[in-house]
Amino acid sequence: MSSPETELRRLARSLLEKKAVDLVIGYEKSEAGVRPCFISEPNEAERLVWNPDCRLSLVRYLRGFKEKRVGIIVKGCDGRAIVELIKENQLDRRSTFIIAVECNGVYKPVKYGSSKLGRQIAEYCEKCEVRISPIRDHLIKSDVKALERPSPKNDGEPLDWLSLFRKCLRCMACVRSCPFCYCTECSIEGFKPALVHKLVDPVELFTFHLTRALHMAGRCVECGACESSCPVEIPLTRLYHELNEWFREKYGYVPGVNLEQAPPPLVFKEGEKP
Amino acid sequence: MKMFSIREENLKVFLRELSLKHVLIAPFKRDGYFEFDVLRNPDDFNVNYTNTRLSPKRFFMPQRQLVFKHYPRKGFTEELKENSSVVLFGIRPCDASALSVLDNVLLNPPHKDALYENRRKNAIVVSLSCTKPMTECFCNVFETGPIRGTGEDLTFTHTSKGFVVEARTQKGIAVIGEFGELFREADGEMLNEYNKLIREVLDEMGSRLKVDKTRLIGIEKEAGEEFFQLNAQRCIECSLCSFACPLCYCFETEDYWEKDSYVRFRGWDTCISPLFTKMASGLDPRVTKADRLCHRFCHKLSRIPLTFNAYGCVGCGRCVSLCPAGIDIREVLRKWG
Amino acid sequence: MRLTMPSRNRHKGGVEEMGLNPYIPKPVKIIRVKDETPDTKTITIGPKPFDEFTPGQFAMVTVYGVGEAPFSICSPPSDNNLQFSIRKMGSVTTAIHEASPGDEIGVRGPYGRGWPLGEMRNRDILLVGGGIGFAPLRPLLLHLLENRNKYGRIAVCYGARSPSLLMYRDEFEEWMKQGVDLYLTVDVGEGDWKGNVGVVTTILDKPSLNKAETIVCTCGPPVMIKFVLKKLVELEYSKENIYASLESKMRCGVGKCGHCHFGSKHVCIDGPVFKYDEMATLPKGMSPF
Numbered sequence: 001m002s003s004p005e006t007e008l009r010r011l012a013r014s015l016l017e018k019k020a021v022d023l024v025i026g027y028e029k030s031e032a033g034v035r036p037c038f039i040s041e042p043n044e045a046e047r048l049v050w051n052p053d054c055r056l057s058l059v060r061y062l063r064g065f066k067e068k069r070v071g072i073i074v075k076g077c078d079g080r081a082i083v084e085l086i087k088e089n090q091l092d093r094r095s096t097f098i099i100a101v102e103c104n105g106v107y108k109p110v111k112y113g114s115s116k117l118g119r120q121i122a123e124y125c126e127k128c129e130v131r132i133s134p135i136r137d138h139l140i141k142s143d144v145k146a147l148e149r150p151s152p153k154n155d156g157e158p159l160d161w162l163s164l165f166r167k168c169l170r171c172m173a174c175v176r177s178c179p180f181c182y183c184t185e186c187s188i189e190g191f192k193p194a195l196v197h198k199l200v201d202p203v204e205l206f207t208f209h210l211t212r213a214l215h216m217a218g219r220c221v222e223c224g225a226c227e228s229s230c231p232v233e234i235p236l237t238r239l240y241h242e243l244n245e246w247f248r249e250k251y252g253y254v255p256g257v258n259l260e261q262a263p264p265p266l267v268f269k270e271g272e273k274p
Numbered sequence: 275m276k277m278f279s280i281r282e283e284n285l286k287v288f289l290r291e292l293s294l295k296h297v298l299i300a301p302f303k304r305d306g307y308f309e310f311d312v313l314r315n316p317d318d319f320n321v322n323y324t325n326t327r328l329s330p331k332r333f334f335m336p337q338r339q340l341v342f343k344h345y346p347r348k349g350f351t352e353e354l355k356e357n358s359s360v361v362l363f364g365i366r367p368c369d370a371s372a373l374s375v376l377d378n379v380l381l382n383p384p385h386k387d388a389l390y391e392n393r394r395k396n397a398i399v400v401s402l403s404c405t406k407p408m409t410e411c412f413c414n415v416f417e418t419g420p421i422r423g424t425g426e427d428l429t430f431t432h433t434s435k436g437f438v439v440e441a442r443t444q445k446g447i448a449v450i451g452e453f454g455e456l457f458r459e460a461d462g463e464m465l466n467e468y469n470k471l472i473r474e475v476l477d478e479m480g481s482r483l484k485v486d487k488t489r490l491i492g493i494e495k496e497a498g499e500e501f502f503q504l505n506a507q508r509c510i511e512c513s514l515c516s517f518a519c520p521l522c523y524c525f526e527t528e529d530y531w532e533k534d535s536y537v538r539f540r541g542w543d544t545c546i547s548p549l550f551t552k553m554a555s556g557l558d559p560r561v562t563k564a565d566r567l568c569h570r571f572c573h574k575l576s577r578i579p580l581t582f583n584a585y586g587c588v589g590c591g592r593c594v595s596l597c598p599a600g601i602d603i604r605e606v607l608r609k610w611g
Numbered sequence: 612m613r614l615t616m617p618s619r620n621r622h623k624g625g626v627e628e629m630g631l632n633p634y635i636p637k638p639v640k641i642i643r644v645k646d647e648t649p650d651t652k653t654i655t656i657g658p659k660p661f662d663e664f665t666p667g668q669f670a671m672v673t674v675y676g677v678g679e680a681p682f683s684i685c686s687p688p689s690d691n692n693l694q695f696s697i698r699k700m701g702s703v704t705t706a707i708h709e710a711s712p713g714d715e716i717g718v719r720g721p722y723g724r725g726w727p728l729g730e731m732r733n734r735d736i737l738l739v740g741g742g743i744g745f746a747p748l749r750p751l752l753l754h755l756l757e758n759r760n761k762y763g764r765i766a767v768c769y770g771a772r773s774p775s776l777l778m779y780r781d782e783f784e785e786w787m788k789q790g791v792d793l794y795l796t797v798d799v800g801e802g803d804w805k806g807n808v809g810v811v812t813t814i815l816d817k818p819s820l821n822k823a824e825t826i827v828c829t830c831g832p833p834v835m836i837k838f839v840l841k842k843l844v845e846l847e848y849s850k851e852n853i854y855a856s857l858e859s860k861m862r863c864g865v866g867k868c869g870h871c872h873f874g875s876k877h878v879c880i881d882g883p884v885f886k887y888d889e890m891a892t893l894p895k896g897m898s899p900f
Contacts, residue, residue, distance in 0.1 A: 172513055
């Protein structure tokens, strides 16, 4: 059996040769690790890689190619994001060719000046139960054993969110890397009178993160794009996970697993209390 | 400049003495990363650190800073002056060099940036040489490190027999004079080790990335649109690169009413934002993401050099390491440097 | 963490008094507000917060609590007050439109490089304006008229989208009386408009001037500047003598904030008035070529 990487390259090449898609969004090797790449020529398909450093969800890039037929490489969580986006009318399923790759978890990024040694599986991957995208046109099986997953830590210990949020620079990397933050103008930025000011006021960071958290409840697929992009490593996915759990208990809804089930906030039921 | 030395065990004494007279800021470890903060206990200082994740720029250009308060009823404007003396100890040469670039830009006459000047005047910058540069670093390209930077008052270099200390400015000489009993002239043996260290580290870095800086002036024409368009596809338009950069100085202002006065704050802005050059009329000289990315690179490598006679990058590698989309300024350097 | 202890430093603002901080605006009062066109008002403020300036320079105007924006000074240097013609566009301009005489605003300046008065001595001068772009040309024109004998012939080509959008209409007659060759045009005629209809480039050939020696100053929307420059070269005006005033977003006005840094030039200190060949070096988007 060939490695997933070889299979991925072969598939991308043939899709581009047959002109089934205009471009394939995948990952390529870079000097500092792995980065997104956009391939439109069949012979460029050799650049594609697949390894546990492929952490940034590529789904956020789909909104830049609305007129094109796009092949996209997705992990389990990214596939769930696509399901949610289709339900929110943000994505045309017919113009998207979904290449699902079985995911064994991704590594936590090692950021500038880190003194930690060795690679660690990301915390959000420890909780993950959907390793293959629920929606796909092609499946590439993994040949390696799943990365060793420590048993999920007990989240009982509450985090000091206030001091975590105080570290925030409001660089918007969490917003910009998120598959779901597709608003052309973020409600946090474009509000008048300003809900959150242009310049960072430490007090408002809490407003900013809570507003964002509320928008993510019942939608977040815990792909960790925000958390891994964050320069100060605020464990945002943990916050959104809590909200998702609450959402599941209250509405029996898990985002991104079932294309048929409508998201509860989009459904009006008679007699429903606000 | 004259070379001094200080014994390893005397460093803590020096730090303690400094912290009595000044606000002492130094890097110490927190959640697996080093960050600059007020150092209350000199024992917390650890010589073996790589670099701080975020740049020390915020001590000179805070992310949000009051410009003035205007009291409409009383009819006067008030600005805040900050007068306490700060020592920034253990800043890396690249970050110290960033301060000298900021000096070139913000203190360029005739209009000096008073807010920056005030903080800069009240600060003593002591750098600590990098003897083991990180993989992301490329300070050798701009001659901003790894042993000596360009913006510091004192340079400390760790050798096997203690620290070699070089006084770089009058301010630095004054500090040495003040704590005369802790310092002595560096002896020949120590200086030999110091010189050998410089050669070794520079050789190692030179083997990674060697660039002819003079060619960078023409980068804008040479790189062409295609290169920037390719990278712009990747760019997610967050402000991370600018906020992490030790010398991205562009700022935005904001006015509002607060209790009894009109206030104006200023704070970091980023040229990657689509709003950066967009005017109220809707006109925008830089419409596409590729234009903005081109500006970011060209501004650092050719536009700041042409205007202010200093390079707008010091090779600290923060943007390289932190960019979620893997946009890498070294790629530009390697291709066109 | 508070690093430094603030101490209070009270002053009445303005650059001289401060000596140091260029970012503090000087509070001044609005004296008059005049409707110039349906979307533009000319405000007069006084007393003048600074003594001398060159026509073509700009000042940063603060509406306290709202924001700050750069505006061309549109009154001549000899005037005791200062005027700005302001089109309603964003939050600051809207706030100015809502202001009335007696209100306080903040002004700092003058900033930038104005029109090249030194070069103009004894030469013919052509001013080409479009819409609100006439604002930086008006102080130049009035200054030239005040010192009429020092300069050659003066011609003005001025266009706007419609007759009602022509600014300073009540002054046209006075200008012509003082010997200005005034040519007007509008993109779309309306009402009793009997003049030329068409863009401003269609009337550029009308003034009879010593083309090789004439200094040309132009300001208007970027697309107009682009075609005016092209036409001027076609008409054999010397590139050496062509100047245009460009606009850009600004926050500081003194070359620090980075918003108007294009190529190796800052619009706020190297401009807003640029020479023909300087404009050619500006990057795409900012360059009118």
